[in-house]
Amino acid sequence: MWKKIAFWSLAGIGVLYFLQACGPFQKRELVGNWTGTTVLEGGDTLAIDPSVIQFYFSKKGAYTFHSTLNYKESGAYFLDGHLLYTTDTLNKASSQKAVQILILTSDSLHLRMLEDGKERLLKLVKEK
Numbered sequence: 001m002w003k004k005i006a007f008w009s010l011a012g013i014g015v016l017y018f019l020q021a022c023g024p025f026q027k028r029e030l031v032g033n034w035t036g037t038t039v040l041e042g043g044d045t046l047a048i049d050p051s052v053i054q055f056y057f058s059k060k061g062a063y064t065f066h067s068t069l070n071y072k073e074s075g076a077y078f079l080d081g082h083l084l085y086t087t088d089t090l091n092k093a094s095s096q097k098a099v100q101i102l103i104l105t106s107d108s109l110h111l112r113m114l115e116d117g118k119e120r121l122l123k124l125v126k127e128k
Helices: 002-021
Strands: 032-041 054-057 062-066 072-080 083-088 096-104 108-115 118-126
Touching: 062 083
Parallel strands: none
Antiparallel strands: 032 054, 032 118, 054 062, 062 072, 072 083, 083 096, 096 108, 108 118
């Protein structure tokens, strides 16, 4: 009897680990250097050089971000379902931010966010 209970307990734990690994997005896919290719606002392309926008995500949960107008961030990140949370520790008076991950593959990252009340889509490619 106890052997059956132990077996089903271990099987249940295995299923939970499997389901967690098959979640929407995995940290291992996010780790690396990313460069912007397109920035859309309200469906229109913004007149900026998207390659200036760059992210680096480490295995240990740290990130750096460079954008237009020499803006920089650095701090911690984590994934929760379809959301990417970042906490900037470089700039004072910064708070946790969340953006929606629309696509995350081995070479593509699409982020949806709100900027000044407007929907913005940022498309990035992973550097090799």
